[in-house]
Ligand code: FES
């Protein structure tokens with residue numbers, strides 16, 4: 001983010017802190033309790049997430065050609081690779097034989113040998129080896145040609161397909177290779193993050209999805225910082241309750257009295273919407289000290305946390321030392337969700353004590369979400385499901401919360417017919 005913009009945001013945050021107020025929505029808003037409990041809404045939500053571009057990790061999780069990582073997204077196992085030309089590919093991590101996961105964890109490998117019967121795939125997804133070949137006469141195996149030879153075969157196919165323009169051209173690589181392979185999903189590296197589409201037939205246009213936020217997210221560099229791993233929270237809360245906990249800081253003084261509230265203001269937020277996404281600035285207590293400091297000397301990062309909510313299910317939290325990522329997925333029923341929490345750091349992790357310190361910060365942040373936010377909202381889910389009261393109230397001081405629910409409602413109203421068809425077939 002440009003310094004001018006950071007200074008402007010700091011000015012806005014300082015004014016709110018000084019005036020003991022927060023950015024306000026025009027009015028209060030009610031949301032039906034059923035948004036968190038109904039099976040029909042849950043199906044719609046799952047379809048909405050499945051149909052949206054999915055940010056699944058940091059670009060730095062695939063540091064160079066030959067790197068791979070695996071992700072669980074909406075209960076599906078996904079394999080991501082960085083191929084020889086540096087591009088990112090994604091596949092369903094499902095063996096063509098009997099559906100074992102062909103890879104686990106992350107690391108470096110140009111080939112993936114299924115742990116069950118050793119069918120082998122290269123990092124472009126092609127099936128390159130089947131032990132006991134006579135048992136599978138229908139399996140089409142790519143020749144174990146050297147990359148150079150494969151390249152030549154591809155280009156001769158490209159010449160052949162050039163004679164037949166249109167669909168044949170788009171299918172050139174599969175036509176050339178004629179090998180079976182893992183089901184490929186649209187994938188991209190964009191704004192420093194790894195993105196996929198969950199449906200192989202859905203185009204992935206992350207630039208259009210992020211709009212003006214793309215450059216801003218890229219500018220932080222958090223997707224290129226060192227990744228610190230994943231921690232998973234499978235919880236008895238609707239996925240939207242999980243997102244809601246990141247959408248206001250009105251609760252800091254009570255829920256995080258002993259933790260975040262010792263360093264950050266409560267009920268004091270700079271709010272900006274970017275289409276269906278939003279950005280919140282949470283000022284730290286130190287911000288009031290800037291009153292005594294000339295603007296040229298301000299160091300904005302020392303005085304704020306920046307939170308992004310990316311439609312529909314991603315939250316990013318950026319500080320000077322941490323780029324936290326929360327990937328929040330609807331579970332198998334309205335009252336279940338799964339949150340994958342990641343963190344990245346600009347620090348040099350080759351130093352053991354620095355790495356240990358970074359892990360300790362990650363663990364602290366994770367424990368706070370797990371033991372303070374999510375534990376508390378389990379009780380909300382119970383109350384919502386009890387039917388005792390049919391709505392929730394969002395205040396004017398909770399504009400991020402209002403915007404989240406507006407964006408979801410608008411998307412469902414707009415997209416539901418097509419999402420629904422896609423989902424059901
Ligand atoms: S399930 Fe993968 S080789 Fe059998």
Ligand SMILES: [Fe+2]
Nearest residue numbers: 245255256373
């Ligand atoms: Fe919280």
